[in-house]
Amino acid sequence: MTDVRVAGVGLTRFGDHPERTGRDLFGEAALRAFEDAAVDRADVEELNYGNFMGALAEHQGHQAPLMAEAAGVRCPATRYESACASAGVAVREAVRTVAAGDADVVLAGGMERMTNLPTDEVTEGLAIAADDLFEVRAGVTFPGAYALLANAYFDAYGGSREDLAHVASKNHANAVPNEYAQYRKEVSVDEAMDAPPVAEPLHLYDACPITDGASALVLVSEEYAADHDLDASVAVTGTGQGTDRMALGDREHLARTPAADDAAEAAYADAGIDADAVDVAEVHDCFTIAEVLALESLGLFEAGEGIAAAREGVTTADGDLPVNLSGGLKAKGHPVGATGGSQIAELTRLLRGDHPNSEHVPDAEVGVAHNAGGTVASAVVHVLEVAE
Amino acid sequence: MSDADASEDAAPPDREYGEWLDALADGDGFALVCPAGHGSLPPRRVCPECGSADLSRGALDETGTVETYSVVHVPSPGFADDAPYATAVVDFGPTRLTGVYREGGDAAPDPAVGDRVTVDAGERVTDGERLVVFRPADGETGSGIER
Ligand SMILES: [Zn+2]
Numbered sequence: 001m002t003d004v005r006v007a008g009v010g011l012t013r014f015g016d017h018p019e020r021t022g023r024d025l026f027g028e029a030a031l032r033a034f035e036d037a038a039v040d041r042a043d044v045e046e047l048n049y050g051n052f053m054g055a056l057a058e059h060q061g062h063q064a065p066l067m068a069e070a071a072g073v074r075c076p077a078t079r080y081e082s083a084c085a086s087a088g089v090a091v092r093e094a095v096r097t098v099a100a101g102d103a104d105v106v107l108a109g110g111m112e113r114m115t116n117l118p119t120d121e122v123t124e125g126l127a128i129a130a131d132d133l134f135e136v137r138a139g140v141t142f143p144g145a146y147a148l149l150a151n152a153y154f155d156a157y158g159g160s161r162e163d164l165a166h167v168a169s170k171n172h173a174n175a176v177p178n179e180y181a182q183y184r185k186e187v188s189v190d191e192a193m194d195a196p197p198v199a200e201p202l203h204l205y206d207a208c209p210i211t212d213g214a215s216a217l218v219l220v221s222e223e224y225a226a227d228h229d230l231d232a233s234v235a236v237t238g239t240g241q242g243t244d245r246m247a248l249g250d251r252e253h254l255a256r257t258p259a260a261d262d263a264a265e266a267a268y269a270d271a272g273i274d275a276d277a278v279d280v281a282e283v284h285d286c287f288t289i290a291e292v293l294a295l296e297s298l299g300l301f302e303a304g305e306g307i308a309a310a311r312e313g314v315t316t317a318d319g320d321l322p323v324n325l326s327g328g329l330k331a332k333g334h335p336v337g338a339t340g341g342s343q344i345a346e347l348t349r350l351l352r353g354d355h356p357n358s359e360h361v362p363d364a365e366v367g368v369a370h371n372a373g374g375t376v377a378s379a380v381v382h383v384l385e386v387a388e
Numbered sequence: 389m390s391d392a393d394a395s396e397d398a399a400p401p402d403r404e405y406g407e408w409l410d411a412l413a414d415g416d417g418f419a420l421v422c423p424a425g426h427g428s429l430p431p432r433r434v435c436p437e438c439g440s441a442d443l444s445r446g447a448l449d450e451t452g453t454v455e456t457y458s459v460v461h462v463p464s465p466g467f468a469d470d471a472p473y474a475t476a477v478v479d480f481g482p483t484r485l486t487g488v489y490r491e492g493g494d495a496a497p498d499p500a501v502g503d504r505v506t507v508d509a510g511e512r513v514t515d516g517e518r519l520v521v522f523r524p525a526d527g528e529t530g531s532g533i534e535r
C-alpha cells in the first residue's frame with residue numbers, strides 16, 4: 001500500500017452552460033487539473049469518469065473514451081454511474097488503484113450537462129435514481145424523496161423548516177467568494193422561508209440548482225510525487241463506500257442514512273482517525289435536510305442534533321466545524337456526475353490554503369468529503385489530510 | 389422467432405409488478421415474506437435482507453400507518469396534472485408501501501404521520517397510468533403530529 005496524493009485539481013465554473021458540450025466541459029476541468037498538477041498527461045495510466053444522465057441529456061452513452069480524448073490521455077478509461085455519487089465512486093476506485101500500487105497516476109472526476117434540458121425533463125431524469133416501479137410510479141420525485149426524509153426526521157427528532165433555512169443561508173454565504181460557484185449571492189433565512197414550496201416541507205431554497213459542470217483530479221502515488229518533485233501536500237488517506245436498499249421505504253431508518261454511516265466508518269478506519277479529528281467537511285447537501293443527515297452519518301453530530309448545527313453557528317464559516325465552505329451543492333451547484341470530484345477539489349484547495357475560504361480554516365489538517373447517490377442508497381466518504 | 393417467443397413479447401411489460409398491482413386492486417395486496425419475517429415486493433428470487441430463497445405470499449395489513457409524507461408541488465411530467473399531490477410511505481405489516489395519498493372530493497391532501505390508511509390501485513390524473521393509492525381508513529381521523 002502506498003499513500004495517495006492529490007497532485008492537481010480542476011473545475012469548470014458551475015452554472016448555466018447550455019450550449020457547451022459535455023466533452024468541452026470535462027476537457028476544461030482536465031486541462032486545469034493538469035496545469036495545477038504539473039504532471040505529464042502521458043503518465044496517466046487510467047481515467048475514471050463519473051456521469052449520471054448523459055444518455056438523456058446528450059444522447060451520448062459510452063462517454064469514457066470521449067472524455068479520454070477531451071483530456072488528451074490514452075489509457076484504459078471507464079465511466080462510473082452511481083447517480084449523484086458517480087464521481088465519488090470514480091475517485092474511490094482511482095484512490096484504491098493508486099493505493100494498491102496498480103498505477104502511479106490516475107485522472108478521476110466527472111461531468112454533467114443538465115441545463116440544455118427543460119426543467120420537467122431534468123426532474124424526470126433525476127427521478128430515475130429512485131426505484132422506478134415502487135417509488136417513481138408512486139409519484140416520488142427527487143425533491144419529494146428528500147421531503148419524505150425531512151418529515152420523517154422532524155417526526156423522530158424535531159426540527160423545523162427554519163432550521164433548514166439556516167443551512168441554505170449558510171451555504172449561500174459560503175459561495176459568495178467562490179469563483180466556481182453557480183449562485184454567489186447571499187440568501188437570508190427569511191428569503192428561504194418565504195420561497196415557494198417544491199415538495200413540502202422543502203421549498204425552493206432547500207433545493208440545489210440545476211447545474212452544468214465538470215471536475216477533474218490528478219491522483220498520484222507518494223513515490224511518483226517525490227520522484228517528480230511535485231507540490232502535492234494533500235493526501236487521500238481514507239476511502240469508504242456504503243450501499244442501502246434502493247427504495248426509501250425499504251430502509252431500516254426513514255430519518256437516517258445508514259449507507260453513509262457505513263461509508264464513514266470504513267473511511268475513518270482506512271485513515272486511522274475518528275470523527276473527532278475532522279476540521280472541515282464538504283457534504284452532499286443536494287437538499288438542506290441532506291446536510292443534516294450527512295453530519296450525523298459522519299459522526300460529527302449525534303442523531304437528532306445535526307438539525308441545529310447551522311442555526312447555532314457550529315457549521316458556519318466562523319464556527320468550530322465549517323461545513324460546505326465551497327457553498328455546497330446548494331449554492332455552488334450540483335452537476336450530478338461531477339459533484340463527488342468537485343468536493344475533493346474544494347477540500348484540497350481548503351487544506352492547501354489556496355481556496356478563497358481557506359482563511360476560515362487556517363490550521364485545518366483533516367477534511368472529510370461525503371457524496372451520496374439517490375436518497376443515499378449509495379454513499380462514498382473520503383478523508384483528506386495535510387501530509388507535509 | 390418461435391411462437392413461444394411471440395407470446396413472451398405479447399406479455400405486458402414489468403409483468404410481476406403488473407400482477408402485484410392487479411392483486412392490490414382485487415383487495416389481495418401482498419408482500420413476499422421469508423421465514424425470518426422480512427417482507428419485500430416482487431419480483432424476488434431471494435429475500436433482500438437475509439438471502440433466503442424460501443419466499444411465500446403474506447397478506448398486507450388491512451390498514452397501514454403513515455410513517456412519512458410530502459405534498460409535492462413540482463411534479464415530473466407524468467404527474468403534471470396531479471400536482472399538488474401527496475406521497476406517503478405507509479407501514480402495512482410485512483412491508484412498507486410508497487404511494488399517493490388521496491382524500492375524498494376536492495379536498496387538498498393533508499396527511500400526517502400516524503394516520504391510518506387503506507391501500508388500493510388507482511390511476512394518475514395526468515394520463516391514467518395505474519399507481520398505488522392510499523385513502524383515509526373509515527372512521528379514522530388524523531392522529532399524527534400536526535405541524
Ligand atoms: Zn429474510
